[in-house]
Amino acid sequence: MDLATLIGIIVSLGLVSFAILTGDGASTFLNVPSIVIVFGGTVGTVMVCFPMKTVTGVMGVMKKLLFADPEDHGALIVKLEELAKKARKEGLLSLQSAAEEIDDAFYKTGLQLVVDGQEADTIEDILKIEISHIKNRHSVGADLMKAAGTYAPAFGMIGTVIGLIQMLQSMSDPSSIGPAMAVALVTTFYGALLSNVLFLPFATKLEQRSAIEVAQKNLILEGLLSIHAGDNPRILVQKLSAFVPLSQRAEEAA
Numbered sequence: 001m002d003l004a005t006l007i008g009i010i011v012s013l014g015l016v017s018f019a020i021l022t023g024d025g026a027s028t029f030l031n032v033p034s035i036v037i038v039f040g041g042t043v044g045t046v047m048v049c050f051p052m053k054t055v056t057g058v059m060g061v062m063k064k065l066l067f068a069d070p071e072d073h074g075a076l077i078v079k080l081e082e083l084a085k086k087a088r089k090e091g092l093l094s095l096q097s098a099a100e101e102i103d104d105a106f107y108k109t110g111l112q113l114v115v116d117g118q119e120a121d122t123i124e125d126i127l128k129i130e131i132s133h134i135k136n137r138h139s140v141g142a143d144l145m146k147a148a149g150t151y152a153p154a155f156g157m158i159g160t161v162i163g164l165i166q167m168l169q170s171m172s173d174p175s176s177i178g179p180a181m182a183v184a185l186v187t188t189f190y191g192a193l194l195s196n197v198l199f200l201p202f203a204t205k206l207e208q209r210s211a212i213e214v215a216q217k218n219l220i221l222e223g224l225l226s227i228h229a230g231d232n233p234r235i236l237v238q239k240l241s242a243f244v245p246l247s248q249r250a251e252e253a254a
Contacts, residue, residue, distance in 0.1 A: 033187075050140075099111040123224065138209070143203075163187065
């Protein structure tokens with residue numbers, strides 16, 4: 001589980017809730033029509049923007065946000081180094097058993113191409129096409145969250161305008177103007193909260209996760225091409241170390 005995401009949500013919503021509960025008129029912030037306008041309007045507009053399959057797959061996106069745990073670059077390099085040593089000693093065909101044990105579809109496909117004796121250019125072309133499609137698939141989830149983050153404040157403003165119109169129709173009682181204005185502004189609050197605490201941060205997190213996964217796929221690609229070329233395992237490690245931040249290299253060396 002990604003504790004940073006979970007803790008961030010709890011802290012953000014917790015501090016906002018604390019500020020509301022310790023102030024006067026906390027009950028004003030619970031307004032069902034405002035919730036319906038912001039949530040319903042945002043969901044409806046997102047459904048207009050994206051296919052139904054993409055919208056219904058939002059739970060998968062949330063699962064990826066909270067539970068995805070990408071493998072460490074250093075661990076991948078160690079595994080590829082072991083495969084390189086085995087290939088140099090026993091030949092590329094000896095990697096068949098290793099290919100069958102790999103769970104990652106991209107890694108498995110690439111290693112199988114190496115074992116099958118495909119040309120390096122063919123392997124590179126196939127895997128680069130797969131990386132491109134992975135990036136496109138990941139961008140859909142981030143785009144959905146960005147759209148929700150854009151439309152939630154807009155529907156908050158729409159709800160506020162509706163509340164102001166209704167308030168102006170009952171100006172005969174000046175004492176009711178203040179409470180009515182507070183209720184109208186609650187809708188804007190909901191929209192801003194959803195956008196800035198949930199949707200837009202989720203989009204940023206998804207983009208970061210995508211960048212990490214794409215970097216790992218490129219690392220695997222370079223490692224497999226090095227194994228295919230019969231490079232010395234030490235050379236392979238030196239090549240792939242470029243994917244590891246300098247600070248982490250220093251820690252591993254220590």
